[in-house]
Every structure is written in structure tokens, then in C-alpha cells.
Amino acid sequence: MTLQTPSYRPAAGDEAAPGSATPHKAGGLRALAQRHLSKLVVAPSFAAILLFVYGFIVWTVYISFTNSKMLPSYDLVGADAFSKLWRIERWYVAIENLLIFGGLFIGVSLIVGILLAVLLDQRIRGEGVLRTIYLYPMALSFIVTGTAWKWILNPGIGIQQFVRDLGFPGFTFDWIVQQDTAVYTLVIAAVWQSSGFVMALFLAALRGVDQEIIKAAYLDGASLPRIYWGIVLPSVRPVFMSAFVILAHLAVKSYDLVVALTGGGPGYASDLPATFMYEMTFRRNQIAIGSASALMMLATVVAIIVPYLYSELKGGKRV
Structure with missing residues (x-):
């Protein structure tokens, strides 16, 4: 009778044999x-x-809650900077200019962008070339746009001089050097750059509209303007909100366009909150007031974006 030695099996807590643990750990x-x-x-x-x-x-x-001037100070003094901010006349000018610039910029960009989108939606000849031409300005920075339009609007070398050379010596177009009209030159340059982007947004939305609905409206005798106004555009309503939020955000933070085109002048007639903030922080050495103005800008952006995000999230939950 032969006795067999029982084979050894490592317990659960025993270490594995050397050489086998390293590959396992590496894996x-x-x-x-x-x-x-x-x-x-x-x-x-x-x-x-x-x-x-x-x-x-x-x-x-x-x-913004300190009394910082040229250098930061970390001693809290309350809302003194905000109180000083709202006593500065230049801040009120910047706010008024933002309302004028923002309202016209958003409104005109939406109108021009929608009209261009409707035009291209007719699948006209040369659509690809026209779409590229209209969208190209969006590829430029606001610095380039501002510099180009500064030359175009310059009374001595731009549109005014060009028309006068054509034989109209009495023609005047000197908005860029007039205090009452300088802010409107910002609108012209900004609309030129951004309306193509709005066109692209709406053109993509229009191409997604069900063509059967449009054909049915044609059969009912509806005219093309009535179809777009009563059927097509209401069906792309979410694009309106998206375009509005993007344009409003661009208007609030506009700085480089102002610096390149008007420099905030004449004087500070075309100042916007962003240029005011830079002036107070880096030129007037009033860091606390500059920070307070920056928070006002942030609050404006939040007031625009939060309702949009809320509506989008609420709509997503319904789906």
C-alpha cells in the first residue's frame, strides 16, 4: 500500500509565488x-x-469689497467700491452705450442673418460662394474688424472721401469723430462681422424643417413670405434664443472692437463697460472700482444665460 503525500494548496491569505505577482499587478x-x-x-x-x-x-x-487702488488690499471695507462706481458719470455713459450698442447689434444682426438665411434657403445659384462670403467675417478677430472699419469710416480716407471724389463734395459721413454718433459705428462693424454667424445658425435650422409642411402650405395657396413668417420661423424658435444669448454675450464683453475702432472716444463717448473696467483698473489705478464694474458685467451675463439654461434643462426633462 502506497501512501500519497497530499498536494499543498496556498490558503487565501498566502502570498502568490514570486514572479507571478508582478505581471498581475502590472496588468x-x-x-x-x-x-x-x-x-x-x-x-x-x-x-x-x-x-x-x-x-x-x-x-x-x-x-471689489476692499479699498484696493494701485495694489491689492485685502482689508474688507464693505460695498464702498460699488457706491463710488455708481457715482461716476463715465460709468453711466458706458451703460447707456451698452444699451444702445447691444440693442441695435442684436436686433440688426438677427434681422440681417435671418434674411440671408431665407435667401440662401431658396437654393439659389452660387449658394456655396455666397455662404462663404457672408460667413467669412466671423473668422476675423474684432481687432482686425475694428482696424478695417476705422479706415473705412475715416472721413479723410474712407467712405466720405470716396464719395466726395465721385463728385459729391457736400457728402458727409463723419460718425466716427462725432460724440453723438461714434457708438453707432461700433454697431456697423459688429453687425458686419456677426450677421453671417446668425445666418449659419438659421440656415442649418431651416434645412431641418419638414418640407412636406411647406409643400402642403403651397398647395393651400400660401405665399412664400407667409409660409416663412407663419410656419417656418416659428418652428425654429429655439434658434432665436440661442442666437440672442450668443450675441448678447458678445455685446457685454466687447472690448477689442472698441479699442481698435474708436478707442472709446471721442473722449469717452463710445465707452462700454469692458473699456471702462480696463481704464479704471490699469490706467486710473482703482482696482476695487474696476473689480466692481467687472462684477456688474458678470451679473449681466448671468442674468442672460441662467434663464436660457433653465429653459433648456426644463425642455430636456419634458422630453
């Missing part, structure tokens, strides 16, 4: 890295945004 680490690779790639950008965007927003909020 686990590799699998863990693969699972979290996207997070690892995005983490540096997320950290940078957290610091340089939201971190400095918090810092600006804090500074």
Missing part, C-alpha cells in the same frame, strides 16, 4: 490607467480652468 495598473485615461488627460486643463477662471472670479469678488 491591474494598466487596466486602471486605461479606465481613467480620459480623466488623466483632462485633469490639467480642468485644474487650469478652475484656477485661472473661477479662482480669479472669486478673487475679483473679494477685491
Whole structure:
């Protein structure tokens, strides 16, 4: 009778044999890295945004409640900076200009963009070329746009001089050098740049409208303007809100266009809140007042975006 020695099986808590643990751990680490690779790639950008965007927003909020001038001061003094801000005449000029510029910029851009979109929606000949021409200005920066329109509107070398050279010596178009009209030159340049973007938004929406509805309206005898006004445009209503929010955000933060086109002048007749903030912070050495004006701009943007986000989220839940 032969006795057999029972084979040894490691207990659950025993260590694995040398040489087999390292590959297992390496495979686990590799699998863990693969699972979290996207997070690892995005983490540096997320950290940078957290610091340089939201971190400095918090810092600006804090500074606005101090008495900071040329250098930051971290002693809280309450809302004195906001009180001083609303006693400055130049701030009221900037707010009035923002209302004029923003209202005209948004309204005219929407009208021009919609008309261009309806025109191209007829699938006219050369549509691709026209679409590129209308959309091209959006590829330029506001600095380039402002510089170009500064030359175009210059009374000595621009439109006024060109028309006079054609034989109309009495023609006058000097808005850019007049205090009462300088802000309207900002509207002209901004509409020229942004209306093509609005056109692209609405053209994409119009191409998604059910053509059977349009054909049925044609059979009922409806005219083309009536079809667009009563059927097509109401069906793309969400695009109106999206375009409005984008244009309003551009209007509130407009800085480079003003600097390149009018410099805020003549005097400060064409100032906007963004240029006012820069003037107070970096030229007048009033950091607290500049921070307070920046918070007013942030509050304006929030007042525009939050209702939009709420409506979008509410609509998504309904779906």
C-alpha cells in the first residue's frame, strides 16, 4: 500500500509565488490607467480652468469689497467700491452705450442673418460662394474688424472721401469723430462681422424643417413670405434664443472692437463697460472700482444665460 503525500494548496491569505505577482499587478495598473485615461488627460486643463477662471472670479469678488487702488488690499471695507462706481458719470455713459450698442447689434444682426438665411434657403445659384462670403467675417478677430472699419469710416480716407471724389463734395459721413454718433459705428462693424454667424445658425435650422409642411402650405395657396413668417420661423424658435444669448454675450464683453475702432472716444463717448473696467483698473489705478464694474458685467451675463439654461434643462426633462 502506497501512501500519497497530499498536494499543498496556498490558503487565501498566502502570498502568490514570486514572479507571478508582478505581471498581475502590472496588468491591474494598466487596466486602471486605461479606465481613467480620459480623466488623466483632462485633469490639467480642468485644474487650469478652475484656477485661472473661477479662482480669479472669486478673487475679483473679494477685491471689489476692499479699498484696493494701485495694489491689492485685502482689508474688507464693505460695498464702498460699488457706491463710488455708481457715482461716476463715465460709468453711466458706458451703460447707456451698452444699451444702445447691444440693442441695435442684436436686433440688426438677427434681422440681417435671418434674411440671408431665407435667401440662401431658396437654393439659389452660387449658394456655396455666397455662404462663404457672408460667413467669412466671423473668422476675423474684432481687432482686425475694428482696424478695417476705422479706415473705412475715416472721413479723410474712407467712405466720405470716396464719395466726395465721385463728385459729391457736400457728402458727409463723419460718425466716427462725432460724440453723438461714434457708438453707432461700433454697431456697423459688429453687425458686419456677426450677421453671417446668425445666418449659419438659421440656415442649418431651416434645412431641418419638414418640407412636406411647406409643400402642403403651397398647395393651400400660401405665399412664400407667409409660409416663412407663419410656419417656418416659428418652428425654429429655439434658434432665436440661442442666437440672442450668443450675441448678447458678445455685446457685454466687447472690448477689442472698441479699442481698435474708436478707442472709446471721442473722449469717452463710445465707452462700454469692458473699456471702462480696463481704464479704471490699469490706467486710473482703482482696482476695487474696476473689480466692481467687472462684477456688474458678470451679473449681466448671468442674468442672460441662467434663464436660457433653465429653459433648456426644463425642455430636456419634458422630453
